[in-house]
Every structure is written in structure tokens, then in C-alpha cells.
Amino acid sequence: MIGVELVKLARRPRNWVSIVLLCALPVTVAIFVAVTHLAPPPGQGPALLSAVLSDGQLFPAAALAIVLPIFLPVAVAVVAGDSIAGEANAGMLRYLLARPVGRTKLLAAKLVALIVYVLLAVVFVAVTSYVTGRLLFGSKPAAVTSTGITTNNVVATSLSGTALTPTDILLRTAGTVAFVTVSMLGVGAIALFLSTMSDSSLGAALGALAALITSGVLVALNSASAVSPYLPTRYWLSWVDFFRQPILWRDIDRGFAIQAIYVLVFLGAAWANFASKDITS
Amino acid sequence: MIVTTQLTKRFGHVLAVDHVDLTVREGDRYGFLGPNGSGKTTLVRMVLGLVYATSGKIEVLGEPVPARIAHVLPQIGSLIESPSAYGHLSGRANLALIDAAGTGPGGGRRGRRARIATALDRVGLSGVDDRAVRKYSLGMRQRLGLAAALLRSPRLLVLDEPTNGLDPQGIREVRDLLAEINAAGTTVFLSSHQLSEVEQLCTRIGVIDRGRLVLQDDLARLRGPTGRVIVRSPDADRAAALLDGRVADRDADRLVVADSDAAGVNALLVSAGLRVTEVTEERRSLEDLVLSVTGSGSDRIDGGSAGRPGRPAEVASRDGAGT
Amino acid sequence: MAAATGTLRRWAVVVAGTAAICALPAAVAAWPVPASALSAAQLRTRIELSARVPYQGYAESDVDLNLPSLPDLGNVVSLLDGTTDQYAWYRSPGQWRADVLTAAGEDDTYQTKVGTFTWNYTSNLLTQILGSQPVRLPRAADLLPPALARRLLSLAGRAASFSRLPSQRVAGLDAAGLRIVPTSKLTTVGAVDIWADPATGLPLQVEVFGRGAAAPLLVARFLDVSLTRPALSTVTPQPAPEVGYTSTELPDVSRILNQFGPPLPDQLAGFARVANPGGLADVAAYGSGLARFVVLPLPQSTGSAAMSAAKSVGASIKITGGTAELIQASLLTVVLVSVPGGLVYLLTGAVTPIVLDHAATALLDSY
Numbered sequence: 001m002i003g004v005e006l007v008k009l010a011r012r013p014r015n016w017v018s019i020v021l022l023c024a025l026p027v028t029v030a031i032f033v034a035v036t037h038l039a040p041p042p043g044q045g046p047a048l049l050s051a052v053l054s055d056g057q058l059f060p061a062a063a064l065a066i067v068l069p070i071f072l073p074v075a076v077a078v079v080a081g082d083s084i085a086g087e088a089n090a091g092m093l094r095y096l097l098a099r100p101v102g103r104t105k106l107l108a109a110k111l112v113a114l115i116v117y118v119l120l121a122v123v124f125v126a127v128t129s130y131v132t133g134r135l136l137f138g139s140k141p142a143a144v145t146s147t148g149i150t151t152n153n154v155v156a157t158s159l160s161g162t163a164l165t166p167t168d169i170l171l172r173t174a175g176t177v178a179f180v181t182v183s184m185l186g187v188g189a190i191a192l193f194l195s196t197m198s199d200s201s202l203g204a205a206l207g208a209l210a211a212l213i214t215s216g217v218l219v220a221l222n223s224a225s226a227v228s229p230y231l232p233t234r235y236w237l238s239w240v241d242f243f244r245q246p247i248l249w250r251d252i253d254r255g256f257a258i259q260a261i262y263v264l265v266f267l268g269a270a271w272a273n274f275a276s277k278d279i280t281s
Numbered sequence: 282m283i284v285t286t287q288l289t290k291r292f293g294h295v296l297a298v299d300h301v302d303l304t305v306r307e308g309d310r311y312g313f314l315g316p317n318g319s320g321k322t323t324l325v326r327m328v329l330g331l332v333y334a335t336s337g338k339i340e341v342l343g344e345p346v347p348a349r350i351a352h353v354l355p356q357i358g359s360l361i362e363s364p365s366a367y368g369h370l371s372g373r374a375n376l377a378l379i380d381a382a383g384t385g386p387g388g389g390r391r392g393r394r395a396r397i398a399t400a401l402d403r404v405g406l407s408g409v410d411d412r413a414v415r416k417y418s419l420g421m422r423q424r425l426g427l428a429a430a431l432l433r434s435p436r437l438l439v440l441d442e443p444t445n446g447l448d449p450q451g452i453r454e455v456r457d458l459l460a461e462i463n464a465a466g467t468t469v470f471l472s473s474h475q476l477s478e479v480e481q482l483c484t485r486i487g488v489i490d491r492g493r494l495v496l497q498d499d500l501a502r503l504r505g506p507t508g509r510v511i512v513r514s515p516d517a518d519r520a521a522a523l524l525d526g527r528v529a530d531r532d533a534d535r536l537v538v539a540d541s542d543a544a545g546v547n548a549l550l551v552s553a554g555l556r557v558t559e560v561t562e563e564r565r566s567l568e569d570l571v572l573s574v575t576g577s578g579s580d581r582i583d584g585g586s587a588g589r590p591g592r593p594a595e596v597a598s599r600d601g602a603g604t
Numbered sequence: 605m606a607a608a609t610g611t612l613r614r615w616a617v618v619v620a621g622t623a624a625i626c627a628l629p630a631a632v633a634a635w636p637v638p639a640s641a642l643s644a645a646q647l648r649t650r651i652e653l654s655a656r657v658p659y660q661g662y663a664e665s666d667v668d669l670n671l672p673s674l675p676d677l678g679n680v681v682s683l684l685d686g687t688t689d690q691y692a693w694y695r696s697p698g699q700w701r702a703d704v705l706t707a708a709g710e711d712d713t714y715q716t717k718v719g720t721f722t723w724n725y726t727s728n729l730l731t732q733i734l735g736s737q738p739v740r741l742p743r744a745a746d747l748l749p750p751a752l753a754r755r756l757l758s759l760a761g762r763a764a765s766f767s768r769l770p771s772q773r774v775a776g777l778d779a780a781g782l783r784i785v786p787t788s789k790l791t792t793v794g795a796v797d798i799w800a801d802p803a804t805g806l807p808l809q810v811e812v813f814g815r816g817a818a819a820p821l822l823v824a825r826f827l828d829v830s831l832t833r834p835a836l837s838t839v840t841p842q843p844a845p846e847v848g849y850t851s852t853e854l855p856d857v858s859r860i861l862n863q864f865g866p867p868l869p870d871q872l873a874g875f876a877r878v879a880n881p882g883g884l885a886d887v888a889a890y891g892s893g894l895a896r897f898v899v900l901p902l903p904q905s906t907g908s909a910a911m912s913a914a915k916s917v918g919a920s921i922k923i924t925g926g927t928a929e930l931i932q933a934s935l936l937t938v939v940l941v942s943v944p945g946g947l948v949y950l951l952t953g954a955v956t957p958i959v960l961d962h963a964a965t966a967l968l969d970s971y
Contacts, residue, residue: 240707
């Protein structure tokens with residue numbers, strides 16, 4: 001069933017359009033920054049964007065920071081919200097279940113397809129922005145430095161002021177890709193759950209986004225600090241800890257854990273609701 | 282093949298299926314009749330494990346449903362309400378996805394192409410190209426839906442309005458196809474509100490009205506002789522005089538004679554020198570049958586039996602959930 | 605029927621699982637903490653001797669002093685009013701590093717054998733601070749629980765009563781509690797609570813209460829801590845080639861303060877002057893225990909700017925021979941006083957307003 005879901009995912013033009021749009025946003029930002037040479041000052045605007053003027057290899061991480069807050073979660077909510085409700089709308093849900101596809105199995109396959117979608121989207125953003133970064137901002141050539149570091153493959157500066165080699169950047173960007181992907185799964189699980197509640201894909205996607213916006217507001221609210229460690233968006237920006245030296249794992253670990261909990265809880269709720277639901281669509 | 286015992290389904294306050302005892306035997310061509318909103322579709326969905334019964338038992342292919350549904354469904358092909366497909370994919374791609382989905386024997390990658398080709402051929406779509414299903418006509422979609430139901434050579438076919446959207450030629454093709462499949466050993470359960478379709482194909486019918494099964498019997502028996510004979514004669518007046526006391530009804534030159542022996546009546550009239558245009562045993566039409574049971578079976582106060590009375594609003598509102 | 609009970613059973617499983625996950629932090633918190641047999645004096649000694657205990661961890665300080673913003677003190681005000689998150693690596697008193705973490709950058713302080721370095725991501729600048737820092741403004745690393753606890757303990761000296769608090773869990777460690785209640789009535793500090801690892805004495809959490817207050821005005825605690833010794837490379841600045849580098853003689857206070865004005869007296873309103881920090885004659889601390897205040901002259905421009913800022917937020921107090929402004933924050937009291945010649949003195953400490961009122965009067969009298 002997973003294979004079937006992946007084929008459906010791949011053969012759906014809408015999914016590719018959304019990924020292309022996701023890739024286009026950072027490219028647009030890159031063009032503006034490259035043309036004007038006006039990056040936001042360090043510590044402001046999307047994280048690391050200030051650093052890309054000096055080195056294009058950091059742009060994949062900056063690009064992820066650009067799509068992470070709104071664009072990516074919207075795409076994920078739409079795809080996840082469509083997973084069951086979309087089948088119901090197309091009239092295919094009854095045929096799939098009568099095939100028979102086990103209901104729990106269908107949910108699991110939908111979740112796997114969703115993970116693959118997010119991973120595809122994030123990897124595509126990273127790859128296109130890497131190419132864009134190299135083309136528009138270039139990469140620092142080998143240098144002997146004033147502080148005596150003579151490594152000829154030092155290319156970028158971490159948040160802690162230390163040097164990052166291309167291997168460092170590659171590994172840390174890979175970590176960011178994994179973290180951003182996992183960060184989206186909480187929203188995805190909420191949308192998937194709502195998708196089993198309603199026959200409207202749009203309703204499910206909007207519900208998940210509403211949950212997300214609520215979470216975002218509460219995270220920013222001081223008086224809600226007691227609950228903020230449990231909110232799905234609390235650790236979203238912690239990917240930036242990959243670019244500190246040493247890597248600060250605390251929030252990254254928590255980010256992974258909180259998403260795992262959200263996936264577990266909402267997938268469980270989706271299962272409880274869907275496994276014995278009357279399919280009347 | 283399908284046995285339900287006191288099967289009941291309630292959607293909130295609405296009783297969609299009310300203590301139904303349905304029996305479909307192996308090899309039947311079962312026609313399941315009922316107007317829209319009568320609980321037909323809900324019952325079909327319960328048989329397929331899509332909707333869960335409020336109370337009662339279902340047994341399909343000898344296995345309890347929904348407990349053993351995963352074991353039962355692979356042997357069933359179904360067309361539920363209307364055919365569905367992913368509009369942006371071609372018919373073949375849709376069949377490939379359906380074929381790959383799900384558990385049970387006969388869904389492997391090996392032979393998939395051949396299975397799809399056979400199914401398309403059987404429903405008359407063998408020459409279909411790669412255009413997207415959303416560009417198909419209603420008839421083509423109907424045929425594609427049938428092809429999906431036939432993919433795994435099921436032991437039981439559960440079809441809801443399979444000829445919907447087809448032209449007369451297509452309807453005949455489908456009817457012949459179903460008869461052929463049935464002859465090869467597949468039980469066909471056909472739910473419909475089109476009496477003629479059922480009358481021409483089925484060997485056994487069940488009639489559901491407002492959730493209750495009001496009639497279930499072999500069509501041949503139901504349509505057996507009524508014990509009366511219909512006589513047409515240009516000499517109707519004299520015939521009526523001759524058959525005095527046995528004429529139950531008369532309409533111009535058409536007499537209904539309360540006598541089960543058509544040959545005897547004929548001989549009597551001919552020996553009296555009367556001209557006879559036609560002598561036949563009277564048989565009930567399926568339409569009369571259905572209308573009579575759905576009429577008399579109701580608990581309506583006005584009790585009208587001629588024609589179909591209007592349906593109560595509450596029952597009609599089930600359409601949303603049930604059809 | 606079967607479907608309905610199935611649904612109920614499934615939901616029950618999900619709800620129970622969710623409840624279990626949600627209850628987990630509460631259950632861990634409620635798990636009894638073994639009591640420590642140390643006496644208050646033993647625990648105090650261990651804390652005082654804990655400067656050599658290496659650690660690394662994530663600390664959060666939450667300070668609510670309600671200080672008004674004064675010019676040239678912006679950094680300090682944000683430190684003393686708000687939440688500061690930092691990660692510290694501590695090998696020894698002379699080798700450590702503390703990073704103040706922000707959403708898109710960091711401000712780091714390195715202490716090495718060579719000296720102190722600061723790294724600021726926003727300005728992409730590594731700064732070496734040359735020479736010793738006899739006097740400096742508070743920095744984030746001062747709010748790390750071990751540093752803060754030891755400083756408060758040394759300030760309190762023996763002029764306080766010490767008692768044990770029940771143990772509690774801090775950052776996963778069972779910490780023994782010590783309460784310090786100053787004996788002097790002149791300080792605004794009601795109590796200082798310190799929780800420390802009983803084995804090593806490493807302070808893990810510090811809470812400072814105002815007099816009679818139920819909620820602490822300052823909480824500094826570890827959220828994560830490990831008593832492993834960090835690598836030397838971690839606490840040594842290793843700037844990338846892109847990084848700018850500069851060095852500065854004396855930061856902070858020295859930048860604000862020039863050496864001028866007459867030397868400060870040894871006694872001020874009956875308070876004895878304590879150890880003269882770094883031999884700077886113009887900066888002095890008076891008092892004893894936590895009832896302690898500093899007096900420092902502000903340069904002309906800073907002084908008048910501070911004075912006018914204080915006028916808008918503080919209360920003027922009458923002092924013979926001059927004008928003074930008093931700012932009463934929740935823990936700190938600040939008095940700015942103009943002396944003849946246009947100089948402005950800043951008096952501040954965790955003392956009651958009457959102390960600084962008297963001190964300001966005495967300061968004017970000494971002219």
C-alpha cells in the first residue's frame with residue numbers, strides 16, 4: 001500500500017507545483033539579496049541570511065529558514081489534510097477499503113507518503129538553493145588567515161565564530177534537512193487526524209493551520225511560557241543550533257521528541273477515529 | 282453467499298436498515314430493489330464492511346463480517362453507488378493502482394498488466410488510450426468501474442446501479458456480461474431501482490422499503506400464474522355470456538377469466554364458434570409486485586395501493602447518508 | 605454495538621496514552637528526592653569550595669528587578685530584567701566559556717589563560733579584553749548559577765543565618781538546599797536560596813527573594829547540566845578567517861568612567877569602605893554582608909543624561925546642598941546625586957532607600 005501511495009504522490013501534478021513554488025521563494029530572495037547586496041543584518045531576518053553574502057554554501061540552511069515558518073507548513077497541511085478526506089471526496093475511499101486495504105494500514109501508508117513528500121520538498125529546497133547560492137554568491141576560495149588558520153578549505157563562519165569546512169556545512173545542512181522535515185510531521189499528523197474527521201480536505205488543512213497559528217502565538221507569549229515547551233512550533237527554529245560550535249543538541253533533541261509525541265498522539269487519535277468510522281462518502 | 286440476521290443500522294435518530302434478514306445463495310443473480318433512500322446502499326456498505334451495523338449479524342461467503350472482513354473482501358468485486366477514479370490519471374493507471382492496493386491473493390505485480398487488459402476487454406474498453414479519466418464519458422467511467430470490480434475474478438459481485446449512464450446498447454452488453462460471469466460461477470448481487478434491469482437479469486429479488494425487507498423470493502415463483510386466464514376476442518360479449526360467473530374483469534374485448542386452465546377456456550370458446558385472438562395465463566408483472574408490497578407493506582394511514590404514494594420526508598432525508 | 609465498543613476502546617487507548625505522556629514530566633517532578641544529610645555549614649563550605657568543579661550545561665536566568673532604562677547601561681538592564689539563556693562550558697576558574705543564545709546568533713565570553721575574549725555574532729567581531737578587570741558591569745556569565753551562588757555567598761559572609769532547605773531536583777540532579785537570611789535590616793534582600801549538588805557543592809539553582817516577598821525576583825538555574833569536564837578546544841576561541849578581531853583595554857565601566865573627582869572617604873554615613881577593588885580610588889563599596897552599596901562617579905555627559913533619565917522615572921529626594929534622584933527597583937535601589945562642580949555620583953546596592961539617602965547626604969557633606 002505504501003508503494004501505491006507513493007505512486008499517487010508522485011503522479012499528482014499539484015504536489016510538484018507546490019514543491020516548485022517552495023523552491024522558487026528562496027531563489028527569489030537570493031536574487032534580490034544578490035542584486036542589491038543588502039542582506040538583513042546578522043541576528044535579524046531569516047537566520048543565516050546575513051551570512052550568505054560572504055558564502056553561498058550557507059544558503060540552503062537560510063533557504064530552509066525562509067520557507068519554514070509559513071510556506072512549508074501550509075503545503076504540508078494541505079497535503080496531509082487531503083490524505084483521507086481527498087480520497088473520500090474522490091469517492092475512492094470506499095473502493096480502497098473494499099479492495100480491501102486495512103484502515104490502519106491506509107493511515108500508515110498516508111503518513112509514510114506524507115513524510116516522503118516533506119522530505120522531497122525540503123531536499124529540493126536545499127538542493128536548488130545550494131545551486132542558487134553557489135551561482136549568485138559564490139564560495140570563498142582558500143585563504144591563509146590572520147589568526148593563523150591555514151586550512152585551505154575553510155569556507156564559512158558558525159554562529160560561534162568558528163570556521164566551518166565544506167564537510168561541516170554538508171553535515172549540518174543534512175541535520176537541518178532532517179530536523180525541518182521532522183518539524184513538519186506534527187502539523188502533518190494533526191492535519192491527518194482532522195482529515196479522518198471531515199470529508200473536506202480544505203477544512204482539515206485549515207484546522208491544522210489554525211492549530212499551528214495558535215501554537216505560534218502562544219510560543220511568543222510570555223504568559224504562556226508554562227505550556228510553550230509542549231507546543232508543536234516551540235522548537236522549530238532550533239535547527240539554527242546545528243550552526244553553533246559545538247552543536248547545541250538540547251533543543252534539537254527536544255524538537256525531535258515533541259514532534260514524535262505529536263505524531264504518536266494524533267496518529268493514535270486518527271486511528272481511533274478512522275478504524276471504526278462509518279464510510280458513507 | 283450473503284446472510285444477514287436481524288441486521289439493523291441507525292444513523293442518529295434515523296433507522297436506515299431495520300431488522301433485515303437477507304439471504305443470497307451461491308449462484309444467484311440477486312436483484313435488490315428499493316427506491317433511493319430505502320436503506321439499499323447502507324445495507325450494501327454494511328456487507329462490504331464500510332459501515333458498521335448497530336445490531337444484527339452479517340455473514341458473507343460463510344465468514345462473519347466485519348470480524349473477518351479482510352478475508353472476505355478479496356473475493357468480492359464491487360461497484361458502490363457510482364464508479365470513482367483518480368481523474369488526473371488514465372484508466373489503466375487507475376486500475377493498476379487499485380490492483381496494487383490491498384491485501385489478499387491475486388494482487389501481485391506479476392500478471393498485473395494481463396489482469397488489467399482482460400478486465401478492460403471484458404467491459405469493452407480494450408482500445409482505451411492514455412487520456413485522463415476526467416475526460417471520460419459517464420458510460421466509460423461506468424465500464425471502468427466494472428473493470429475494477431472484475432479485476433480479481435471475484436466469487437461475489439456486488440454492484441450498485443451498474444448500467445447507470447450507459448446507452449441501450451451498453452446496457453445490453455453489461456447484462457450479457459453479467460449473465461456470462463454468473464454462468465461461470467460468480468454470484469451477482471445487483472442493487473437497483475430500475476425494475477426492468479432487474480427483471481431481465483435476475484433470478485431472485487429482495488425488495489427493501491424504508492429499511493425493512495418487504496419481499497424476498499425467486500422471481501420465477503413470484504411471477505408464476507395467478508390462476509386466471511386473459512382472453513381477447515372480437516366476440517367479447519358472447520364470450521362473457523358463455524363464461525358467465527367466471528369473468529373477473531372486462532375491458533372492451535379483453536376478459537379476465539377466473540380459471541387456471543387456459544387450454545380449457547380456449548376449447549370452450551372455440552367449440553362455441555367464437556373467434557379468439559389471444560388466450561394467455563395471467564402473470565403478475567414485477568412492477569405490480571413491487572408496488573403492491575411497498576404499498577401494502579407500509580404502515581401509512583391512507584393505505585392507498587394504486588400507484589406510489591409520496592414518501593415521508595424523514596425517510597427521504599436518508600439519501601444524504603445512505604445513497 | 606461491536607463498532608461502538610471498538611471505537612470506545614480505541615479512544616480509551618489513545619486518551620490513556622496521551623495522558624501518560626502528559627503526566628510524565630509531572631510524575632518525574634513528583635518523584636521523591638532523597639534528602640541530604642549535610643548540615644547547613646557543611647553545604648555552605650562545599651559551595652564555597654566548588655570553583656574547581658568542572659561542568660557544562662544550559663542555564664536560564666529570569667530576573668525581574670524592574671530597573672528603568674538608563675543610558676549606557678542598556679545591556680545590563682536587559683540582563684537584569686528578563687530571561688537570559690546561556691550555555692556554559694567550565695573547566696576551571698581560568699578556563700571557561702559562556703554563550704548567550706539568541707534565536708539567530710550568540711554573544712560569547714571566553715576566559716582563557718591568555719585573557720578574556722568576547723564574541724558577538726551580530727558584529728562578527730572577536731574582542732580580546734586586555735588587562736585585568738577590576739571593575740566591570742555585570743555580564744551574563746555572572747548569572748550562571750555557580751558563579752552567582754558563590755558571589756552571593758561571599759557577599760553574605762558570616763553576617764547571615766544559614767539553614768537547610770528540603771532537597772529538590774534541578775536539571776535531573778538531586779540538589780540540597782541552603783537558605784541564607786541576611787541579619788542586617790538595611791538590605792532589601794529577604795533571603796537567598798541555593799540548591800547545590802551535595803557531592804561536589806556545585807550550585808545548580810539560585811533564587812533571590814525581596815524582603816517579605818513570596819516569589820523570587822531572581823531565579824538562575826540549570827535546565828541541563830553535566831559534571832563532565834569540557835574539552836580545552838571548546839573553551840578556546842578559534843575564530844574563522846572571516847571573523848573580525850580587535851582588542852580593548854578596559855571595557856564597560858572603564859569606558860564610562862574616567863578617573864576624576866576627589867578620592868572617596870573611608871566612611872560614608874557610618875558604613876565602612878570595603879576592599880578597594882583594583883585600586884581604583886574613585887569606585888568604592890561600603891557596608892557589610894548583603895547590605896552593601898557601591899559609589900561611583902559618572903563622567904559629565906553620562907552623568908547629566910543619567911540624571912535627566914532618572915528624573916523622569918525616579919523620585920526626587922531632598923538633600924541639603926544638592927539634588928538627588930532615587931530609583932527604587934524591586935531589589936536594587938539607585939540614587940543619583942549631583943555634587944558641586946557638575947559631577948554626578950551613582951550609588952546603588954541591594955539596600956533600603958534610607959541607606960542611600962544618608963550616604964548621598966554624607967557624600968555631599970564631604971565636599
